[in-house]
Amino acid sequence: MTDGRSRRREDTRQRLFVAAVELIAEQGFSATTVDDIAARAGVAKGTVYYNFESKTMLFEELLRHGIGLLTAEFRAAVAGLPPRAALAALVRAELEYIRRYRAFAQLLLSEMWRTNREWQQTLRLLRGEAIAVIAETVRAGVDSGDLPADLDVPTASSALFGVGLVVAVDWLVFQPDRPIAEVQEALLGIVRRVAQT
Amino acid sequence: MTDGRSRRREDTRQRLFVAAVELIAEQGFSATTVDDIAARAGVAKGTVYYNFESKTMLFEELLRHGIGLLTAEFRAAVAGLPPRAALAALVRAELEYIRRYRAFAQLLLSEMWRTNREWQQTLRLLRGEAIAVIAETVRAGVDSGDLPADLDVPTASSALFGVGLVVAVDWLVFQPDRPIAEVQEALLGIVRRVAQT
DNA sequence: ATCTCTGTACTGACTGGTCAGTCTAAAAAC
DNA sequence: GTTTTTAGACTGACCAGTCAGTACAGAGAT
Structure with a gap:
């Protein structure tokens, strides 16, 4: 092997x-x-x-590989941290990932919301795995009282994931000269304010 | 005629x-x-x-038509309003538009960040027109002191546009049963908090 | 009113090119 | 000697774009 x-x-x-x-x-x-x-x-x-096996299978394995990496980095990022710090770490990890694998992030953004494609089922499943890590963190924050009790956990989690993706890719495509650190600060600021009880 | x-x-x-x-x-x-x-x-x-004329021209005219409509609704929404109210009106207008033309919004989200496509130039131009309306509003808010003076106007404007798109489409695709009114409230909440000086 | 005439809108079979996937025999890597 | 890669010719399906022809609305002409 x-x-x-x-x-x-x-x-x-x-x-x-x-x-x-x-x-x-x-x-x-x-x-x-x-x-x-x-x-x-x-x-x-x-x-x-x-x-x-085929062009489609190449793509599916690519998706599995790429999102598997992202999920692993999410898990590593939150390990052992309290809810609010873990949330910030997730945003940082997502942006760090996008910085390193910008083409994959762009690809994800473009193919994520498609319907009626052969690999759509696979992509949904993988997306679910990555978002599950976010959801666990958000859930912990709600349970511990660090986040508002009325927060809709699945919605907040997928919104958080999508927002990071779109803001970062938008920045990369339309203002590639700017340092990613700025995006990170801006996004962290947004998340921090929104998460305030 | x-x-x-x-x-x-x-x-x-x-x-x-x-x-x-x-x-x-x-x-x-x-x-x-x-x-x-x-x-x-x-x-x-x-x-x-x-x-x-061709498949590509059909698509380009479609983009012009769709984004032209959006831009017009943006202009109508902000007309005569003070900065902060205008910003909220923009979010409302964007979501109302996405609710009515959900397929077009989905299409935009998927094709917006592509590079190396024949129609990419057209799309960038049109995107710029729509975002310009947002930017004018943000600029007015900064000038009048309603928004933080150090706000990066073009970046904030394109982020606002992209965030509305991704959150709404994500909701539509992955939780289509939920009423759009909830997204609207959530997004307005985010924008309100972020815009606080 | 009916009868051409004319331009507009539309039709669908057809063409030329493109592309996923196959196959082979031989070479290179290990 | 087994696994992996090469080079690229080939096939069949599919697809953008074409074109000769049909349908039909309305505008005179009689």
Whole structure:
């Protein structure tokens, strides 16, 4: 599993992920061709189909990989913190993630609210996993009295997730010269004020 | 201009707009075929090309039409109001618009942050027109001292626009049974708190 | 009133190109 | 010697855009 052979194969898969995420972020899933992905990754087309079952499966595995990473960072960020600090840590983690994987964030923003696509079910499930971490934190805050008791936990959680995504990507696309630290401050300010009881 | 012939033609164009906006919101621009649009509108494929130069031009005219409407409603909403009331009116107008044209809002959210698409330039321009109305209002608020003097006007304006879009569409897609009035209250609450000096 | 005539709106079969996915034989990596 | 990758020709489905032809409303002409 970690011998030379599979390490090599894992490299190729990573290169294909990187190529696919960039192209799909720019153009969308349908407008991106498998030939493009192979060319950008510097591999032959056959290699794509040696490593992935289909274009759709490549995309689904990409989604799983990307959101899995995000969920893991969310979990690491909140570990052991009290509710209010944990909430701030989540915002920081989300923005840090978007800064590192901006193409994936852009892709998520564009494909997240689609309906009637083959991979839509997968995406919903994964989105749910990431938001569940946020929801646990918000729930803890409500239970401990740190957050307003009448707060709608699932709604607040998904709104928090979406707001971070849209504000950060908007900033990246339309004002790419500005430092991400500013977005982070602005968002933290918003969340802090909103969370005030 | 308003005789039977052009009225009929205008009807057909409207039907094509409606069909196109629904399909593109669900599937995206590239995944939506001209045959699909024609079929949903109940016309022959040739009719699409009789009324529009190309699939891309149909989409661009659709964007112009939809965002033009939004911009007009923004202008009507703020007319004559003092800054803080105008800001609340803008949020209300945006949500009212999204409630009425939910498919168009979904489409906007999905295509807004794309790069490298033929119609991207048009979309940026139109987005700028709508946000300009928000920016004028925010600017007036800063000048009159109703809003913090150190507020970054363009950033705050585009963030406000994007946040309304993402929160409302997220609600519509993932919790469609809930009344939009709740989103409106939640968003107004957020904006009110954030705008506090 | 009926009868051409004319431009407008629309039709749907067809074309040329594009693209996901297949296949092969041989090379390279391990 | 087994796994992974290569290069790219090929197939079949699909799809944007075209075009010759139909339908029909209304505007004179008789």
